[in-house]
Amino acid sequence: MSTGLIIALIVIVAAVLAVAAVLTLRGRGPQHGRGLKRRFGPEYGRTVARHNGDEKAAERELTERVERHGSLREQPLDPAERQRYEARWTAAQERFVDSPREAVVEADQLLAELAEARGFPGGGQYDEQFAALSVHHADHVHGYRRVHSVVGAHANAGRDGDGRVDTEDMRAAMVEARSLFDELVGPPRSREESRTSTDESQLRAGQPHDSRSDGRGHLPGAFNKRHAKGS
Incomplete structure (x- = not known):
């Protein structure tokens, strides 16, 4: 085989490989987007909204989150730790009746410590912590965002001379944040499925449920009291 023919074959092979690479990269765009939608669920839409509808910018952000935190391996809690966290969350729920603001602050701090x-x-890195949580607990992480936002709103309100934040917003944030708490504290999913709806009814109607129903002895008895009207 002549040298010229060899060179020609090399050029042809290189060209074919280059075309294949381009087609592969083009094909990955929509699939990559669909993969992010599946992975992040509602968090995908919220990220797009924060980028004013720019899906490419949102996907870049979400891809960066996966690259930074996708390899993170969650550490288990020992039974004693789990019981301490559960007791603190129950106490925060009970405190909500008379002191909604303090209860939400405690929930925010508790989620940060538990995570x-x-x-x-x-170490107080909320943004980085949230990004990592969103990679591994995308379906439940928004509750943490809501609680943290309510705490921030309280702080801003205090600086503005108005310390009031709507109690219903605080209640809804606590209810939604509970699902992430359950994910992190590590109960079986079969018991977790009913938790959010149960806490929703407790916080809204102020009625306790039988502690046997959640398998952990949680009985937020303070929920049977009248809710505070403000913070």
Whole structure:
């Protein structure tokens, strides 16, 4: 085989490989987007909204989250740790009746501590911690965002001379945040499925449920009291 023919074959093979690479990259765009939608669920739409509808910008952000935190391995809690966290959350729920603001602050702090204990970024790095949580708990992480936002709104209201934030917003944030708490504290999913709806009814109607129903002895008895009208 002549040298010229060999060179020609090399050029042809290189060209074919280059075309194949381009087609592969083009084909990955929509699939990559669909993969992110499946992985992040509602968080995908919220990220797009934060980028004013720019899906490419949102996908870049979500891809960066996966690259930074996708390899994170969650650390288990020992039974004693789990019981302590559960007791603190129950206390925060009971405190909500008379002191909604303090209860929400406690929930925010508790989620941050619990996430750090499970191996997520800590040290007050809320944004980084949230990003990591969204990669591994996308379906439940929004509750943490809501609680943290309510706490921030309280702080801003205090600086503005108005310390009131709607109690219903605080209640809804606590209810939604509970699903992430359950994910992090590590109960079986079969018991978790009914938790949000149960807490919703407790916080809304102020009625306790039988502690045997959740398998952990949680009986937020303070929910049978009259809710505070403000913070």
